[in-house]
Amino acid sequence: MNTQQMEQMGQFKITVWEEENFQGKRCEFMLECQNIMERGFNKIRSIKVENGPWVGYEYPEFQGQQFILEKGDYPRYEAWSGNSSYRTEHMLSFRPIKSANHSDSKAMGWCSKEVPSIKVNSGAWVAYQFPGYRGYQYILERDRHQGEYRNYNEYSTQAHTNQVQSIRRIQH
Amino acid sequence: MNTQQMEQMGQFKITVWEEENFQGKRCEFMLECQNIMERGFNKIRSIKVENGPWVGYEYPEFQGQQFILEKGDYPRYEAWSGNSSYRTEHMLSFRPIKSANHSDSKAMGWCSKEVPSIKVNSGAWVAYQFPGYRGYQYILERDRHQGEYRNYNEYSTQAHTNQVQSIRRIQH
Numbered sequence: 050m051n052t053q054q055m056e057q058m059g060q061f062k063i064t065v066w067e068e069e070n071f072q073g074k075r076c077e078f079m080l081e082c083q084n085i086m087e088r089g090f091n092k093i094r095s096i097k098v099e100n101g102p103w104v105g106y107e108y109p110e111f112q113g114q115q116f117i118l119e120k121g122d123y124p125r126y127e128a129w130s131g132n133s134s135y136r137t138e139h140m141l142s143f144r145p146i147k148s149a150n151h152s153d154s155k156a157m158g159w160c161s162k163e164v165p166s167i168k169v170n171s172g173a174w175v176a177y178q179f180p181g182y183r184g185y186q187y188i189l190e191r192d193r194h195q196g197e198y199r200n201y202n203e204y205s206t207q208a209h210t211n212q213v214q215s216i217r218r219i220q221h
Numbered sequence: 222m223n224t225q226q227m228e229q230m231g232q233f234k235i236t237v238w239e240e241e242n243f244q245g246k247r248c249e250f251m252l253e254c255q256n257i258m259e260r261g262f263n264k265i266r267s268i269k270v271e272n273g274p275w276v277g278y279e280y281p282e283f284q285g286q287q288f289i290l291e292k293g294d295y296p297r298y299e300a301w302s303g304n305s306s307y308r309t310e311h312m313l314s315f316r317p318i319k320s321a322n323h324s325d326s327k328a329m330g331w332c333s334k335e336v337p338s339i340k341v342n343s344g345a346w347v348a349y350q351f352p353g354y355r356g357y358q359y360i361l362e363r364d365r366h367q368g369e370y371r372n373y374n375e376y377s378t379q380a381h382t383n384q385v386q387s388i389r390r391i392q393h
Contacts, residue, residue, distance in 0.1 A: 146362065148362045
């Protein structure tokens with residue numbers, strides 16, 4: 050299946066809301082959006098990506114600061130923004146990233162946003178609250194707890210949620 | 222070489238400063254630090270990781286929110302903190318992550334923090350200003366600019382720097 054066909058088949062799908070936590074006016078997209086204000090939105094305050102990846106932009110017409118949007122839930126601005134001294138709260142246009150399709154894609158994503166326990170068989174990993182390696186960080190190691198994190202409290206003494214939406218291996 | 226030997230050989234090295242941008246009081250560590258205040262620091266405001274990875278903690282004795290610290294420069298708090306609604310500016314203890322050593326480690330890190338141009342041979346990538354997928358984000362695609370980003374201005378119309386300290390492939 051080529052990228053054009055994928056697009057036609059609804060292989061890209063994003064939903065945006067005007068309020069935080071998926072409240073208020075909503076709009077679904079399977080194609081790029083050049084300017085969300087043309088849909089009567091003042092702002093985007095929460096996002097769900099059902100099929101991605103997408104890239105969001107600070108300004109209309111795909112201009113300004115960029116935000117990678119991968120499969121998962123973004124309940125507020127902090128969930129998709131980068132950490133930088135220049136903090137903007139606009140995201141006014143977005144488009145699918147078509148050239149990201151490749152064969153080993155099945156490794157990404159899982160069904161639930163809640164991860165009640167984790168077993169580390171080797172190495173060290175970072176689990177994150179939000180997609181794209183953002184939000185709370187939990188370091189998970191084979192050498193600690195015998196690699197067994199049986200409850201989300203064991204991810205961190207300060208873990209308030211079992212929400213884990215991205216994970217990656219730590220390398221030297 | 223086992224992890225104990227790596228530690229003895231100075232395979233883990235982190236330098237912390239009391240002020241932003243690597244200014245003021247500084248201290249180098251090759252072993253864990255249980256409480257930076259015992260070294261007369263009020264706060265850590267910038268970090269360089271020469272050999273990692275390390276994990277930083279909000280509180281002494283490896284308690285509280287966690288921060289993954291990989292090779293690279295962290296000129297201020299935003300460079301290592303996660304994006305979350307609960308923003309703390311403390312990082313008072315840290316330790317090496319010993320179980321992260323594995324054979325394909327050579328793929329990580331490069332000599333310079335400045336990356337003046339990038340050629341994308343396939344797929345789509347996100348380049349980030351800071352280590353560990355933080356800071357400004359630049360989406361780089363084979364399908365745009367014929368994959369050639371000859372100048373950092375081409376990373377983004379808003380790119381103010383050619384600093385790129387981490388990069389990853391985007392997957393569906």
